[in-house]
Amino acid sequence: MEKILDIRDLHVSFKTFGGEVQAVRGVNLELYRGETLAIVGESGCGKSVTANSIMRLIPTPPGEIKDGSILFKGQDMTQLSDKEVRKIRGVDISMIFQDPMTALNPTLTVGDQLTEGLRQHRSISRKEADKQAMEMLTLVGIPNPVERMKQYPHEFSGGMRQRIVIAMALICDPELLIADEPTTALDVTIQAQILQLFQKIQKQTGVSIILITHDLGVVAKIADRIAVMYAGKVIETGTRKEIFYTPQHPYTRGLLHSVPRLDQKGEKLIPIDGTPPDLFSPPEGCPFAARCPMAMEVCTKVYPFHSKLSRTHDVDCWLQDERAKKYMASTY
Amino acid sequence: MAKYILKRFIYMIVTVFIIATLTFFLMNLLPGSPFNEERTTNEAVQRNLEAHYHLDEPLVVQYVLYLKSIVTLDFGPSIKQPTETVNSLLGRGFPISAELGIWTILIALISGVALGVFAALKHNGVIDYIAMTIAVLGISIPNFVLATLLIQQLAVNLGVLPAATWSSPQHMVLPIVALATGPMAIIARLTRSSMLETLTQDYIKMARAKGLSPAKIIVKHALKNALMPVVTILGTLLAGVLTGTFVIEKIFAIPGMGKYFVEGINQRDYPVIMGTTVFYSAFLVLMLFLVDIAYGILDPRIKLHKEGGK
Ligand SMILES: Nc1ncnc2c1ncn2[C@@H]1O[C@H](COP(=O)(O)OP(=O)(O)OP(=O)(O)O)[C@@H](O)[C@H]1O
Ligand code: SF4
Ligand SMILES: [Mg+2]
Numbered sequence: 001m002e003k004i005l006d007i008r009d010l011h012v013s014f015k016t017f018g019g020e021v022q023a024v025r026g027v028n029l030e031l032y033r034g035e036t037l038a039i040v041g042e043s044g045c046g047k048s049v050t051a052n053s054i055m056r057l058i059p060t061p062p063g064e065i066k067d068g069s070i071l072f073k074g075q076d077m078t079q080l081s082d083k084e085v086r087k088i089r090g091v092d093i094s095m096i097f098q099d100p101m102t103a104l105n106p107t108l109t110v111g112d113q114l115t116e117g118l119r120q121h122r123s124i125s126r127k128e129a130d131k132q133a134m135e136m137l138t139l140v141g142i143p144n145p146v147e148r149m150k151q152y153p154h155e156f157s158g159g160m161r162q163r164i165v166i167a168m169a170l171i172c173d174p175e176l177l178i179a180d181e182p183t184t185a186l187d188v189t190i191q192a193q194i195l196q197l198f199q200k201i202q203k204q205t206g207v208s209i210i211l212i213t214h215d216l217g218v219v220a221k222i223a224d225r226i227a228v229m230y231a232g233k234v235i236e237t238g239t240r241k242e243i244f245y246t247p248q249h250p251y252t253r254g255l256l257h258s259v260p261r262l263d264q265k266g267e268k269l270i271p272i273d274g275t276p277p278d279l280f281s282p283p284e285g286c287p288f289a290a291r292c293p294m295a296m297e298v299c300t301k302v303y304p305f306h307s308k309l310s311r312t313h314d315v316d317c318w319l320q321d322e323r324a325k326k327y328m329a330s331t332y
Numbered sequence: 333m334a335k336y337i338l339k340r341f342i343y344m345i346v347t348v349f350i351i352a353t354l355t356f357f358l359m360n361l362l363p364g365s366p367f368n369e370e371r372t373t374n375e376a377v378q379r380n381l382e383a384h385y386h387l388d389e390p391l392v393v394q395y396v397l398y399l400k401s402i403v404t405l406d407f408g409p410s411i412k413q414p415t416e417t418v419n420s421l422l423g424r425g426f427p428i429s430a431e432l433g434i435w436t437i438l439i440a441l442i443s444g445v446a447l448g449v450f451a452a453l454k455h456n457g458v459i460d461y462i463a464m465t466i467a468v469l470g471i472s473i474p475n476f477v478l479a480t481l482l483i484q485q486l487a488v489n490l491g492v493l494p495a496a497t498w499s500s501p502q503h504m505v506l507p508i509v510a511l512a513t514g515p516m517a518i519i520a521r522l523t524r525s526s527m528l529e530t531l532t533q534d535y536i537k538m539a540r541a542k543g544l545s546p547a548k549i550i551v552k553h554a555l556k557n558a559l560m561p562v563v564t565i566l567g568t569l570l571a572g573v574l575t576g577t578f579v580i581e582k583i584f585a586i587p588g589m590g591k592y593f594v595e596g597i598n599q600r601d602y603p604v605i606m607g608t609t610v611f612y613s614a615f616l617v618l619m620l621f622l623v624d625i626a627y628g629i630l631d632p633r634i635k636l637h638k639e640g641g642k
Contacts, residue, residue: 057540089543102534106633107556116552117542152632168542 004176004208005031010068012049019280023049025232036209038223042276046232047212051178055093056085090117094169098181100161104153110164111149118171136167140197159190178210183218195222228252231276231287238313248315251288294319344617351613356398359605385411398606407607412599418607421592428498429577429588435508436573440515448523470517475576479510479583496585507584511576515569519562527558563627567620574616
């Protein structure tokens with residue numbers, strides 16, 4: 001399978017009055033054509049910063065990509081000029097944001113906002129752009145596109161608006177779609193519909209999707225692979241099966257425990273105790289050590305090695321070390 | 333739309349009526365009358381004059397006559413300048429005052445918005461600090477102080493611009509600058525903060541994610557939204573400029589409406605006071621109405637086009 005995106009050792013920091021926030025600290029991620037990768041993790045772990053970096057949407061200042069590379073189809077996004085990046089934005093890579101209520105400009109018609117990307121990047125007539133926009137509205141499930149094009153965002157419900165945002169993102173037929181919590185602001189029934197829409201679109205267009213969420217229920221439905229982030233690092237990646245059935249990192253296990261499950265009556269949501277570390281001066285060792293029930297002495301001192309458990313399953317945890325395994329085996 | 337406009341129009345009429353009524357009774361509370369300082373007029377002449385201007389009638393009758401004059405748009409003759417009617421004074425003064433006012437608003441708007449946008453784009457940079465320093469000064473210096481300073485420096489000391497009257501474009505520079513600086517500063521500050529706020533909105537990020545150029549994002553996506561608060565305060569600013577014209581016209585000896593208004597009050601020239609006040613308030617209310625409509629056009633969430641409206 002073709003690797004469409006390859007993020008290597010990405011570091012992103014923000015300069016603030018309190019000091020430098022190291023929001024992303026050496027993220028490695030890859031994405032293959034046509035797959036859906038979910039990025040999960042607690043609030044503040046750097047999911048959005050990672051996603052925004054791909055499109056170079058980090059506000060600079062205060063933010064800065066300090067180190068690393070983001071190879072999109074072989075070219076390094078971090079090295080491109082602003083102008084070159086603009087040719088990729090909205091055309092090859094598109095983005096969908098969390099809150100559909102604020103992602104649309106209230107003073108411009110939906111039609112205008114849908115077609116402006118097309119007209120910017122492709123030299124086509126207004127009529128042709130309108131036609132394509134209406135087809136796109138139909139694809140995302142908005143009836144009466146002719147009238148809807150002339151309406152303003154406030155004339156649509158939240159779910160409808162998210163459909164419009166999706167249509168906007170897809171209009172130039174991108175190869176990569178990044179959706180940053182696209183369903184968080186919607187109510188549950190609408191969430192399911194939007195997820196179905198993603199699946200339908202992926203089937204039709206073959207677009208690769210990065211889906212950011214902290215809702216594991218969403219992940220279970222549509223992700224092919226999952227990357228778990230913690231304190232600015234990806235601490236475990238694997239296929240959906242690997243992560244859900246054989247999670248290795250104690251943090252991943254904790255996350256899975258904190259999902260309310262419908263099939264087990266009465267089981268309560270168990271959040272992981274404690275809070276993530278301060279990203280102004282992140283700990284030297286494993287960032288999860290302070291909260292980890294399995295933490296060993298080495299964990300607080302040295303960041304764990306990267307272990308490959310299968311072709312697809314990677315984890316950063318000292319428990320994978322032979323010595324730890326032996327010790328465990330001898331004590332239990 | 334039509335229904336909304338009609339509704340607003342009725343409000344306008346009611347507002348002007350209330351202002352007119354208040355003016356009438358307040359004016360009658362003013363001590364003195366048009367004739368009492370002229371000791372030379374004898375009793376008979378004075379009574380004659382009062383009868384001529386219906387000043388001997390009961391207040392209610394005068395009030396009705398006054399309302400009639402408003403409805404017929406004929407405010408009658410001036411008492412103090414018997415050769416003039418109030419309408420002829422207004423006809424002469426209004427174009428001059430309007431010229432001063434329109435230039436002031438235009439210049440305040442254009443330079444204020446430009447300054448605010450630049451300051452926001454160069455947020456915390458040198459341009460920002462300079463622009464905001466100008467703005468703070470502009471807001472804190474009253475227009476009559478600025479007017480005297482300008483006359484002193486540019487007209488008297490340097491002699492580059494004429495100090496008074498309204499006879500050529502050069503004559504218009506100082507009064508307009510004096511009157512426009514305050515509103516410009518207010519607009520600049522408001523535009524800056526509103527622009528900064530707008531630039532953090534998700535739809536701006538979305539526009540960037542679409543690959544639009546920075547210029548397009550600012551002009552098409554940010555400016556319209558950022559100007560919304562500016563449009564809302566435009567009514568208040570207009571009122572300020574309007575009252576400002578009284579002072580500025582006086583300082584620069586400009587023969588506008590303000591001059592007749594102030595003279596009218598000083599001389600208890602009742603028809604002039606009433607005529608100019610009604611005219612001013614009708615004008616202001618009309619402007620506020622236009623601002624409202626402009627706001628509705630800018631912001632589609634205000635449903636002018638639908639039945640009822642806000
Ligand atoms: N513009 C910014 N200025 C300063 N710090 C920032 C900025 N944007 C993000 N950060 C910091 O970067 C860290 C990661 O933020 P990010 O938005 O990526 O979290 P997230 O994983 O997307 O969380 P959430 O689930 O809440 O969206 C946070 O600690 C945040 O405070
Ligand atoms: S490295 Fe140590 S502290 Fe970190 S998750 Fe593994 S066991 Fe826990
Ligand atoms: Mg986020």
